[in-house]
Amino acid sequence: MQTTTLTRLxxxxxxxxxxxxxxxxxxxxxxSINKALQGLLVNEQRYTAQIAEIIRRDPSLTARLLRLxxxxxxxxxxxxxxxxxxxxxxxxxxxxxxxxxTPVIEDFQRLTRQCSFPWREFxxxxxxxxxxxxxxxxxxxxxSEDSDYVAGLVHDVxxxxxxxxxPDHFSEIHRQALAGTRSLSEIEVEILGVNHSELGAMYLExxxxxxxxxxxxRFHHCPExxxxxDHVIAAVQLADLLLRSEGIGCSGNYVPVTREExxxxxxxxxxxxxxxxxxQALVKAAISRTLEQIPSMLEGMV
Numbered sequence: 001m002q003t004t005t006l007t008r009l010x011x012x013x014x015x016x017x018x019x020x021x022x023x024x025x026x027x028x029x030x031x032s033i034n035k036a037l038q039g040l041l042v043n044e045q046r047y048t049a050q051i052a053e054i055i056r057r058d059p060s061l062t063a064r065l066l067r068l069x070x071x072x073x074x075x076x077x078x079x080x081x082x083x084x085x086x087x088x089x090x091x092x093x094x095x096x097x098x099x100x101x102t103p104v105i106e107d108f109q110r111l112t113r114q115c116s117f118p119w120r121e122f123x124x125x126x127x128x129x130x131x132x133x134x135x136x137x138x139x140x141x142x143x144s145e146d147s148d149y150v151a152g153l154v155h156d157v158x159x160x161x162x163x164x165x166x167p168d169h170f171s172e173i174h175r176q177a178l179a180g181t182r183s184l185s186e187i188e189v190e191i192l193g194v195n196h197s198e199l200g201a202m203y204l205e206x207x208x209x210x211x212x213x214x215x216x217x218r219f220h221h222c223p224e225x226x227x228x229x230d231h232v233i234a235a236v237q238l239a240d241l242l243l244r245s246e247g248i249g250c251s252g253n254y255v256p257v258t259r260e261e262x263x264x265x266x267x268x269x270x271x272x273x274x275x276x277x278x279x280q281a282l283v284k285a286a287i288s289r290t291l292e293q294i295p296s297m298l299e300g301m302v
Contacts, residue, residue, distance in 0.1 A: 009172055011193035021199070024165045026207050027107040027157075051095065052083040061102045064301055065090070068098065071299050097134075097149055101127055101301060104153060108160050115163040115170055118250045123302045125240075125249030126153055128294045132239035133232070135290040139283045140271045142231040151216035151229070155236050158200025158217055159252055166192055180254035185221065197221055224270060234270045238262060242291055249298070259288075 069086040080086050112119050133152030163170045169192040177184050185195040200217035212229050219226035223233035241262040272280050
């Protein structure tokens with residue numbers, strides 16, 4: 001039986017991968033992330049009652065909203081049961097982020113039911129990467145906007161696509177990756193013929209998604225190679241590394257990394273090359289504070 005499995009799991013060529021990839025369903029949420037709520041949230045008036053009414057139409061978003069506001073992160077003594085109250089406590093930025101996360105994660109979950117993997121911890125890794133990417137871009141020189149959050153959220157979409165399209169290869173890859181002695185990308189190329197970064201980018205290109213999302217998937221392990229958005233993608237890589245260093249969620253990459261190694265990595269210089277050391281220390285402290293808060297935030301979100 002073992003010999004049959006090994007014979008069957010040969011690496012595929014580019015044509016075979018593209019053919020199989022064409023069968024992977026699209027994720028509607030990636031093209032249109034809760035536009036009605038987004039439109040209302042950027043409106044200057046931002047009426048709490050109107051926001052609450054839109055949230056009420058989505059039971060899953062409502063549940064996440066109430067879980068988050070009642071999580072340890074907010075430290076409230078009296079539980080919040082009203083959506084209006086939750087909106088008041090969370091504020092527009094958190095609501096916008098929840099609006100992005102909810103449909104995307106639900107789409108992701110539909111693609112991963114057939115493959116055994118610690119998916120809840122993987123969703124935590126995706127959302128944690130989004131939160132920390134946003135925090136990094138806010139604290140380092142350069143542009144900062146909600147697209148940063150989405151770039152962090154979808155950077156590992158290739159792993160989800162791999163689990164749906166090539167479940168046997170995916171299972172063998174992660175069986176071998178558990179040892180934590182070899183690069184995940186190296187194992188993926190050896191067993192499947194393509195790594196999750198390239199597979200995710202191919203999938204997003206096929207569905208004509210924005211270039212930032214495509215580049216975030218393709219270059220999040222090598223932001224210096226990205227032809228555009230290297231600032232944002234560097235933030236995604238740093239966020240990914242820092243979450244791994246703290247054991248927050250599970251990316252499927254088990255090679256150990258320390259927080260000190262993250263802040264000494266080339267990506268840190270890419271983000272802060274021209275920033276004085278004293279300012280770098282402040283940025284590092286701000287990022288570290290958010291990193292320490294993320295586990296309790298995630299308990300309310302996924």
